[in-house]
Amino acid sequence: MAQRLDEPALRLLFTWLALLFFKIHLKDRSVRLHKDPRIGHEVVGDAYDWGGMHHLHAIARSPYTKASLLAGVIGSLRLYEITGELTHDSWDYLDFSHDQTMVVRVGRVGIVATLNDSTAGESAWSDRLDVIDGPISELQLREIGAMFALANRDLINRPVFSTLVYDKSIAMITCQRPPLRLKEFDPAAFGDVLLFAVRNYVEARAIMVDNSRDPAKVAAAIATGYVRFLTSDGEFIRPEIHQQSAI
Template sequence: MAWIKASDGSIVDKNGKVVFFSARRFINDICNGNCCFICGAKPEEKPFNEEHVFPEWLLRRYNLFARTITLPNGQKMRYARHTVPCCAECNSLMGNEIEERISSVIDGKPDSIQNFLANGGSLELFVWLGLIYLKLHLKDRTYRTEPDQRIPSGMIADDYDWDLLHHIHTVVRCFYVPTIIEANVMGSLLVLPCRQDGSPDRFDFAQFHFGQTMMLRLGEAAIFVVFNDSTGALRFFQENKLAKITGPINELQAREIMTEFALLNMHLKERPVFRSELDMGNEQHKIVAHLPDRPELQEWNYELRGLMLWNIFEYAWPQLRFAGVTRDKVERAILGGKLSVLFDDKGNFIGSTTNSIE
C-alpha cells in the first residue's frame, strides 16, 4: 500500500507527500505553525519565499502595489507587503497551474469570466478565489487586534474558527494533489457587470469569515463566492433577487450583494456536510458533499443583517449621500437591517447613485 495513514489522521504517500491534511494537522502545521500552506513543508526543509495574498499580476494590473488594504482592526497595510510564507516549489506550481490561466481570463470584463465559467472553468476560478481567501486569513495571524503596541493584545486571527477553513484548504490543494471533486462540492459563484459611480477605483474586495463569503470587484466585473454552501446561497438569491437586477451594479451594491450571500449561507437550516473519501489501495482522493433533500432557511435575522451592512459600508461613510435624510435616520435604517442600496422601497433595482430611505 503506497498511501499511509499518519497518527494524526493525515494521509501521506510513499515519498512523504501529504495527500490529505487532517483537521488537526492543518490547524497545527498551517494555521498555528509556519509550514508551507500547500505542501506542509517546514522552512528548514525547503527553500521558501513570500507569496502575495493577491497575486502579483493582479497587483500590477490594478496598480495596487503602493496602495493599502484595510485590515479587520482598521490598520492599513500596503498590498505589496501583504504576503504569506510559501515554499518556492509550491509558489512556482501555483503560478503555472493556476495564476497563468486565470490571469488570461480576468481582463476586467464580465463576459470574459462568464464565458470561462460556461466553458467549464468554474472549479479553476473557485480554487483561485479560495487560495486568496485562505491566504487572507493566514496573514491575519501576524497582525495584532490592537495596533497600539502599548496595549496588550492578541492577534486578529485568534478569533477565527480554523475548522471552517479546513474544507477550503482541502479543495484548493487539488492542483497539488490530484483530487476528484464532485460537482455539488462547489459553492455559490456569481459574476455581475459593475459600473463606476464617481469612484476612480477599479478594484475592491470584501469578505465575511463566518459567512465564508468573498467579493472581488475587478474593473467592470464583480465576482461573488461562497465556499461552503454547495450553491445554497445562490439558489435562494436567484429565486428572490437576481432577476430584479436589470443593469450593472455599483460598488456599494456589490458589497450589499456579498452581504446577502453571506447571510443566506448563515441562515441555511441544514448545512452541507463535506467529506474526503480516500481509496488507499487505488490512491484516489475524492471530495463529496451530502446535502439536505430540500434546502430551507431559518427565520431571517434583520439585526444581524444590519450589523453586517454597518461593517461593510463603514469605509464609504464620507461618500454616502441620501437626499433629504439625516445621518441618524440612515444609521437607524442600516442597523435595523432594512436598508438597501440595491432596491428601492418598491423592490425596483436602483440604477443610479441616488438612494432613498423611507
C-alpha cells in the same frame, strides 16, 4: 445581470477564490489582537474555525493534488459587470470572515462568493438576484455580499464537506448537502451585515438616504434593515440611482 461561466472556468475561479480567502486569513495567525502585549497574546486567527479553513486549503490545492470537486462543493458564486463606480481604484476586496463570504472587484468585473454554503445564498435570494438585468454598482455588489453572508449565517442545517482519497491516487472533495432551511429573516440582522459591507462609503458620505449624507443618519437608517440599494418593490434599481428603497 450575472455572467455565466462554463464548468471548468467556474471551478478554476472558485479555486482561486478559496486560495485568496485562505491566504488572507492565514496571515491572521500572526496578527496580534491587542497592540499592547500586556493585555494578552491572542492573535486574530484564534477566532477562526480552522477545520473550515482546512476545507478551503484542500480546494486551493486541488490543481496540485488533482482532487475532483464533486457536486455541492462549489458555493454561491456570481459575476457582474460593474458600472457607476464610487471609487477610482481598479481593485476592491471585502470579506465576512466568519461567513466565508467575499466581494472582489477587478476593474469592471465584480465577484461575490460564499465558499461553504453549497449555493444556499443563491437559492435563498433567487427572487432578488433574478431581477438584475444589467450592470450593477459597487454599492450593489456589496449588498449582494451582505445577502450571501446573512444567508450563510442563517443556515439551520449546514453542508458537510470532506476529502476522500482512494488508492493513494484518486482524490475527491465531496459535499453532503441537506435541504435548504433558514432562520426567519431578521431585518435588524440584515441591516447590521449591510452596514458592515458599506461602512466605508457611509463614512465617505458617498451614500444618500432620505436626502441626507450625514454618516450618523445614513448608518442608523441602514441598520434598520429596510434600506436597499439593489431592488425596490421587486424591481432592479439602475446603478445611476443611488437612493434607498424599502422592502
